[in-house]
Amino acid sequence: KLQDHTLILLTSPCGSLFGRHGLWGSGDASDPVNMYEEAIATPMLLSWAGRVVPGGMRPEVVSAYDLIPTICDITPAALPDRNLCGRSYLAIAAGKPLPKKQPWRTTVFAQYGDTAMARSDRYKLIVRADGKGPGELYDEKVDPRERVNQYDNPQFLTVKVELSAGLGKWKQKYSA
Numbered sequence: 001k002l003q004d005h006t007l008i009l010l011t012s013p014c015g016s017l018f019g020r021h022g023l024w025g026s027g028d029a030s031d032p033v034n035m036y037e038e039a040i041a042t043p044m045l046l047s048w049a050g051r052v053v054p055g056g057m058r059p060e061v062v063s064a065y066d067l068i069p070t071i072c073d074i075t076p077a078a079l080p081d082r083n084l085c086g087r088s089y090l091a092i093a094a095g096k097p098l099p100k101k102q103p104w105r106t107t108v109f110a111q112y113g114d115t116a117m118a119r120s121d122r123y124k125l126i127v128r129a130d131g132k133g134p135g136e137l138y139d140e141k142v143d144p145r146e147r148v149n150q151y152d153n154p155q156f157l158t159v160k161v162e163l164s165a166g167l168g169k170w171k172q173k174y175s176a
Contacts, residue, residue: 007051008046009044009046012044014027015039015042017034017036017038017039020036020038020145021038026039033115035112035124036146037124037146040110040117044062046093048093051093056093059121061105061119061121062089063108065084065085065086069086069088074090083174085173087104107119118164118167121140123139124138124140124146125151125163135151137156137163
């Protein structure tokens with residue numbers, strides 16, 4: 001009866017390309033580092049009888065930086081006294097509605113070396129070397145395989161500016 005009161009959480013530090021885009025491995029499979037969806041979409045499975053909805057799926061995008069706040073929410077451990085950008089997703093996993101005054105974020109951010117990313121529900125912006133390296137912008141709804149880079153397309157300027165601003169604020173607030 002251990003399963004009746006045991007949280008089982010399976011995850012990974014990253015996804016894997018498995019030959020997509022001509023690459024094997026993850027973000028460091030290329031130079032410069034890539035942020036292809038297959039590499040950043042980290043798999044995660046939760047099982048916790050009576051607390052997590054079996055077979056449940058939610059539209060919210062969570063990030064690896066949400067794991068520590070979630071574990072601290074589940075256990076008696078105190079949240080580390082650090083500038084953490086994550087938030088507990090326990091309510092999401094339990095299928096509970098989120099407070100209207102505290103909606104879930106709509107964009108996640110990541111950095112790997114000098115490559116940074118902003119990913120909303122529709123768009124992904126990749127910036128290298130603080131804008132000095134090759135940039136990428138994809139419309140994930142229209143181009144889920146990330147084949148058409150819209151970074152220099154003037155029709156996507158508003159999206160690029162908004163995601164760049166969000167990424168800049170995130171980096172300024174949470175970078176060491």
